[in-house]
Amino acid sequence: DWLSKFGYLPPPDPVTGQLQTKEALTKAIKAMQKYGGLKETGVLDQATLGLMKTPRCSLPDVSEAEGTMGRRKRDVNPQNKWSKRHLSWSWKKRRDMSEVQAELGLPTHQLITESPTRWGSRQRMIERFLEQEKALVRVLGSDKKSRHLVPTWQDLDVLESINKAVKPLQEFTDALSGESYVSVSYIKPVLHLFKTSLLQPEEEDAELTKTIKGKIMRYLDDKYSDPVKDELLDISSLVDPRFRTTYIDPDKVKPVKKRAVAESLPAPANNSTPQQPGTAVQVRQEDAQPPPKKKMTLAAFFKKNPVSSPNQVRTFPKDSALLGRDTVRALMYYALKVWSDIAPLNFHEVAGSDADIQIDFTKADHNDGYPFDGPGGTVAHAFFPGERFTAGDTHFDDDEAWTFRSPDTHGMDLFAVAVHEFGHAIGLVHTSAIESIMRPYYQGPVGDPLKYNLPYEDKVRVWQLYGVRDSVSHTNRPGNPSQTAEPPVLLDLPENRSTLLLTRDAPDRCTSHFDAVAQIRGEAFFFKGKYFWRLTREKHLVSLRPAQIHRFWRGLPQNLDSVDAVYERPGDHKIVFFKGLKYWVFKDNNVEEGYPRSISDFGLPLEVIDAAFVWLHNEKTYFFKDNLYWRYDDHLRRMDLGYPKDSSLWKGLPPQLDDAIRWSDGSSYFFKGKEYWRVPSSDMEVEAGYPRSIAKDWLLCTEMQADSPDTETRLNVQHQPDHAENGFEVCSCTSDSASPLGARPSPSPLWLLPPLWTLSLALRSELL
Template structure:
């Protein structure tokens, strides 16, 4: 949703009418200047109800005291709903925008004129506010002194020629522009008429760090959200605490993970959490493209123990967690056809690597870097194992495991058929899930029952109860009208001895860098 300012000056109810306020912040379409068309009472009531719901108020549809008070609360200049949301289908919003590069420069171009905060303090607060976001994304921010920067920061008054005029103390206090190909992408503006403070007891001042964290959320692509604890809700909430210790609320972390890539948690092979703190995929696997939010398959090469990622027609080779020079390269290097693969694993029994696509499989020699003659062959090779796979892996117990849907099959070392008693539940045996887990963008009404808990067996850590798994993608609260909203989906990667759940914060089983991959996904 690139930021294209089209709003006229309508202060946060300091001067304008409630209908102008509702129009400015996206709850009503702007009045037609040619006809002077007014909003009907029904339209106005619906807009007030939407505003009340977004602001966490009782939904009365009338301008009661609480609603008027919220309209007078200092807030961000950007709308809560995107332009045109009133005429689109309910809950449909354009896809968010994000930066396509990792390294972003910033500078404070103009400073507050009448403020107790010195320039060094302002720069330090900007640094730490940006660091809040760089700590949980693959983005890196660095300050520059020149005239050009990706994110230009200004303190301005009134109309400053960007379509979002400020309105004096109170009202709208700041705004930022979303990423995109426009020249203002990422730029962030603060109202210089505000009494900007930091660690101040002045109840009338605006905490610069808190507002900057919010605005930089916009600058990296996040829109406003209705969640009351989110830093991205539009109304000023006061100071958020020490910049050195501040951490984003869960709702904001989820939305950032959706936008900029996924995290994973690690467990030891006996299923103890290594740390409650997740690692970011793009930071851990340095060299994966920023736009790459999923992979088709991954395996460890037996010839040199390097790690190979596959996505579509390309592949990357990693030594430890750093990409090798010269990658990506085409999968034709393996004599594989274009279009991607479903799974890959190395079988210890014959020291060959197997690639799977639909009902075909190929056998490859990693030592000679040649495909064995006579392949592909119609599957399956192992009796009792489905011919179409989501993934396969060799585990530390010497057995091979094959995954399809929500089930898996075990093949003992050297055997050509599945072990008795299989398939078994992947959720129960690999994810330590109590109940069902869901890895599709399914409407709520199709779900059998929610996950009640996700626990690291044998440890003190529990990641449930998991109401978070039922959070809509936009992070806003659920309501009775939300039965068809797409939900967060879970992608699973097995790093040989690791299970990683992307998009949902569940668990990993970890035993090092050796890896395989599968994604719990609906086959097209």
């Protein structure tokens, strides 16, 4: 497959399924070895297999024409060139529906940018999709690049079946996600109605509709058939018909039921129930309030995102603290400039979708014939100039760990790969020349983008296509030669890489207590002094050595000696750093304007805080100081009333924490000294078996181990092309110790639809 994929063998006959002959296979292997600069053995030896595993461009090395007509001189195809000299580039965007909606007289739902639906309203998304089917087909079908997204009749049948099955749940979902929670006395009759009427199969139902209804019915039976729970709910509705947070102790069911029936207890006037002797009614604090309601978009539901608003950019690489959008844009600019500096080509960025070169960060099979394959393997590709609608388009695999100015053994240097792919976009094909940037295999970083100079081999090849550049500025736009774009800024490379090496004051991760711990973009960051360690969501330590904080988050003071607390803000996902009486807000790894500011903005006292984290249960931010804690609403930007409170309400936690985080398993983790405590899900009590060792469970340390030159040799360390940390050694390290995170919950069955999920959340909150 590999040899066929990259042009060394013709593809097998799809009709006869004829296999390749041994002679043809040997010849192909020799050709591949020659092209890769290896000894021509004709066998898949270790060196050959190693080269095959090297990350590379998706495009073939040998074309069909080349195989039949012989080698092209200097690997240039004169037909693969642009007839014009002013070329535009942009980030790939998608089309808007507003004009078609107006033309067809359809409701002007803001399907992508604003869809003010409530919790879990996927049914409404499907309903709107079906409602605007004509507009979708018109928009998608009018563009060659999006015709494959037009829904088929089978797609529509499935959506209509789902819509019919779950539509009866819509009103109940709306009630649950309204401004106030509904009572248990409302929930139970509705559940009964679902099971006895609304979800009963009808004769005219399609088979798929019947199947969906049956699965929902079985789910309801499994979820809510507990006799004890039913009795508790019945009694709770008697105790308080507007029941929200009342909880009945199962051991006191009979006396409570007897009292409720005999005395016909009225509903309390507030959210608490008086503690009267014999009732055993316990009330959870307001910490068990539900999280704020969120908006859901059609783009979040349909994976293919068929349409988009004009200003929406979807094709920057996935969120990364290493490469912000400004850095990515600058790298694209300078990668194009490499070619326009020596050839009479002028590149300019445009905002529309009609650019000559559209840049797209995408994954897996993206419908262009060159699917990506995850980290490693094929990392990018570009299409040659021509009349095809894909001409010039350049795609990067968004599963890669894209880096910049990092050690050459870790990650994929985005600038080096972009220079190669833009070579294809202007007409150059692969070459076997070892020194060429157009060699198909990834060869590591090529140096500073501001100073990079193409190898002579590549200069000659592009000169053969376009000639030598004259004095025309590469920033001049067609029709507006006087307008010159300001080149984007890239920080200078350090002249001496030794300045990036650890200093003698670097802490030891295995013996340290930590100043702060944070979850950022799903990963854990452990801060100590001027340094930090990073742990991926798969529990891989990115590097055994720490990185410097101020080199990673640009905008913090150079003389910063430590941080007090760090957390990722809910809603806008910006990162907040605390030090002393000040705080900074970062977007990715760049500080926002106007910072630092005083922590009094939060309504906190002017004292150094110990910890900050966002509780997954209610999306509120919690600040800890000594024996007190505060609850802050980041959505409303205000402190909740009734705080601070005594931290002893979090049962089992020590005072004066170092920090806290929430993790992907739904639990909260609290850190102090060299130990940590786990609080499951929405509980406020430490799980049995804690505290445990931070070093052993999180940071790949064995007992009595400290960082030393031979540390790596004693650990199960697997070097992988992972993120790099500003010049530090980076590896992907997997601990053999038991996971501190616990088993992740198994995925929910497909048909546990959002309205039912909403219901289970409501009941869970009410019973806490």
